[in-house]
Amino acid sequence: MKKLFGFIQKEFRHIFRDYRTLLIITGMPVAQVLIFGFAISTDVRQAPVAVLDYSRDVETARLADKIFASGYFRFAGALTGAGAIEPAFRQGKARMVIVFGNDFAQQIQSGQGFPVQLVADASDANIARLLTGYMQSIMADYLQTSRSFPQGVIPETKMLYNPGMRSVYMFVPGIICLLLMLLSCIMTSVSIAREKELGTMEVLLASSLRPVQIIFGKVIPYVAIAFTVGLVVLAMGYTVFRLPVAGNLCLLLGECLLYILLSLSIGLLISTVTRTQQTALMVSMFVMFLPAILLSGFIYPIANMPAPLQWLSAVMPPRWFIVIIKNIMLKGAGLAHVWKETLILAGMTAFFLTMSIRKLMVNG
Amino acid sequence: MNTVIHTHHLTKCFGTFTAVEDLSFKVARGEIFGFLGANGAGKTTAIRMLCGLLKPTSGAASVAGFNVFTQSEQIKRHIGYMCQRFSLYEDLTVAENIAFYGGIYGLSRKEIRLRSEQLYARIDLAHARHTLIRDLPLGWRQKLAFLSSLLHRPEIVFLDEPTSGVDPITRRQFWNLIYETAEEGITVFVTTHYMDEAEYCHRVLVMVAGRMAALDSPEALKRQYGATGMNEVFLALVRSEQP
Numbered sequence: 001m002k003k004l005f006g007f008i009q010k011e012f013r014h015i016f017r018d019y020r021t022l023l024i025i026t027g028m029p030v031a032q033v034l035i036f037g038f039a040i041s042t043d044v045r046q047a048p049v050a051v052l053d054y055s056r057d058v059e060t061a062r063l064a065d066k067i068f069a070s071g072y073f074r075f076a077g078a079l080t081g082a083g084a085i086e087p088a089f090r091q092g093k094a095r096m097v098i099v100f101g102n103d104f105a106q107q108i109q110s111g112q113g114f115p116v117q118l119v120a121d122a123s124d125a126n127i128a129r130l131l132t133g134y135m136q137s138i139m140a141d142y143l144q145t146s147r148s149f150p151q152g153v154i155p156e157t158k159m160l161y162n163p164g165m166r167s168v169y170m171f172v173p174g175i176i177c178l179l180l181m182l183l184s185c186i187m188t189s190v191s192i193a194r195e196k197e198l199g200t201m202e203v204l205l206a207s208s209l210r211p212v213q214i215i216f217g218k219v220i221p222y223v224a225i226a227f228t229v230g231l232v233v234l235a236m237g238y239t240v241f242r243l244p245v246a247g248n249l250c251l252l253l254g255e256c257l258l259y260i261l262l263s264l265s266i267g268l269l270i271s272t273v274t275r276t277q278q279t280a281l282m283v284s285m286f287v288m289f290l291p292a293i294l295l296s297g298f299i300y301p302i303a304n305m306p307a308p309l310q311w312l313s314a315v316m317p318p319r320w321f322i323v324i325i326k327n328i329m330l331k332g333a334g335l336a337h338v339w340k341e342t343l344i345l346a347g348m349t350a351f352f353l354t355m356s357i358r359k360l361m362v363n364g
Numbered sequence: 365m366n367t368v369i370h371t372h373h374l375t376k377c378f379g380t381f382t383a384v385e386d387l388s389f390k391v392a393r394g395e396i397f398g399f400l401g402a403n404g405a406g407k408t409t410a411i412r413m414l415c416g417l418l419k420p421t422s423g424a425a426s427v428a429g430f431n432v433f434t435q436s437e438q439i440k441r442h443i444g445y446m447c448q449r450f451s452l453y454e455d456l457t458v459a460e461n462i463a464f465y466g467g468i469y470g471l472s473r474k475e476i477r478l479r480s481e482q483l484y485a486r487i488d489l490a491h492a493r494h495t496l497i498r499d500l501p502l503g504w505r506q507k508l509a510f511l512s513s514l515l516h517r518p519e520i521v522f523l524d525e526p527t528s529g530v531d532p533i534t535r536r537q538f539w540n541l542i543y544e545t546a547e548e549g550i551t552v553f554v555t556t557h558y559m560d561e562a563e564y565c566h567r568v569l570v571m572v573a574g575r576m577a578a579l580d581s582p583e584a585l586k587r588q589y590g591a592t593g594m595n596e597v598f599l600a601l602v603r604s605e606q607p
Contacts, residue, residue, distance in 0.1 A: 203447060
């Protein structure tokens with residue numbers, strides 16, 4: 001136990017003495033959360049919308065007012081004819097054009113129809129889809145309030161768990177998930193590879209330290225660092241972006257700890273099969289990070305992937321952790337709802353830890 | 365003779381390649397035992413087996429009275445090991461390195477403090493205790509690495525090419541340290557490919573292509589081969605084994 005303590009102390013000295021790396025490790029997550037949270041947002045805010053109005057009556061004015069008062073859209077000018085639509089898109093003046101047909105007020109009041117066309121700039125398909133979605137819900141709302149339009153079934157939609165449809169709700173858990181993975185995996189793999197490069201690994205193995213003690217001596221400091229970083233990111237999500245923590249905070253932190261341990265054990269395994277710090281870094285980046293982003297369901301929905309990729313995503317730890325963290329934070333789920341994912345993560349951890357300890361013993 | 369290392373037909377194969385074949389020798393307490401051979405002759409493999417880092421394929425060996433097959437943990441507690449690359453942490457200070465190596469052998473704080481003072485006095489390093497290893501000249505690093513491997517007072521210390529890349533004067537000083545250590549009754553098992561260093565050993569074992577080619581004192585070997593220095597002995601042995 002005393003031996004292990006000495007080892008951990010040494011490991012912390014390495015970490016704190018290399019203050020540049022430490023700064024990157026702790027600063028990067030904070031910067032990323034801020035960038036993702038503020039800048040890279042798929043929320044619709046003040047999107048430029050032009051209007052082509054063939055009716056010019058009271059009702060179109062009322063609807064347009066409602067649309068531009070919502071805060072999602074900004075009036076980008078009135079167009080004079082259909083020929084002006086495409087130039088408006090090409091010049092980047094508008095992202096969407098609303099076309100009101102002839103006799104708008106009359107058709108609405110008589111209940112004959114709803115002569116509106118939405119033309120969106122789909123060169124960015126996601127934004128176009130979002131904009132039309134927002135616009136349609138505003139119009140549905142308008143139709144309900146103008147009681148003069150009795151026909152048609154208009155469902156009332158309600159967005160549970162994220163009523164504002166804010167993308168930060170999706171990004172913050174995703175970033176926590178990826179950063180913890182990346183940090184833990186890279187930090188451990190590089191630190192062991194460094195010992196190998198220096199030749200100190202030989203001396204450690206020839207000393208009276210057991211392989212298990214070496215592994216724990218390497219893992220514990222990095223668990224501490226990664227957990228602190230995780231806490232900071234969570235706290236930022238809570239204070240800056242008002243991300244709710246609906247579920248049990250202890251459960252959430254416990255799951256974070258499990259996930260960190262899992263990432264570390266993958267880092268350990270990588271470091272036992274690589275010889276230099278650079279290879280360790282490359283392997284961590286390419287084997288873990290890229291597939292983890294693409295296949296975890298963080299950016300691309302898993303259900304839309306072809307079957308082989310869906311199977312592949314099942315072995316990606318972030319995939320399960322994202323489910324856990326979202327369920328706990330947003331839906332307030334308890335262990336009873338995420339036990340399956342937790343079990344998968346725990347199983348993976350046990351697997352990778354035993355693998356790396358065995359690998360270290362065989363090498364030794 | 366008080367034997368501390370004893371090997372009997374010790375062999376190590378990696379797949380079809382035999383790295384060390386049929387190695388049998390004894391080393392006495394307090395002896396400076398030289399282990400010579402060209403690169404790839406099997407020196408490092410042999411030393412790794414004796415340190416409990418590698419399981420032999422066949423044969424038998426005991427180190428400090430413990431079996432290398434079954435008691436590698438006990439062996440590790442009774443030996444010191446210094447490898448080619450001086451194995452100190454460059455981003456830690458002298459004192460921190462000593463504390464670390466003392467710590468992983470389970471020495472108490474008090475013992476570490478006491479022994480590091482002795483160490484500083486021995487190589488006159490007290491002024492540099494808070495210097496980072498990175499800023500320490502190579503010769504000091506090498507001496508410090510050697511003495512760090514002795515902190516837990518092992519019975520045997522294994523030095524794997526401890527002088528590679530060090531200038532002749534520093535090498536000379538280093539060998540003085542080795543003599544002092546042997547006089548304290550600690551066995552020094554040293555590999556080298558500097559033949560002038562072989563002359564300093566009590567006995568040398570010459571390995572050629574994984575096999576033991578000769579084992580005797582430098583004087584006896586020189587007499588046997590009618591040579592004036594170990595260099596000639598070594599070349600004669602290598603030629604006779606590899607025509």
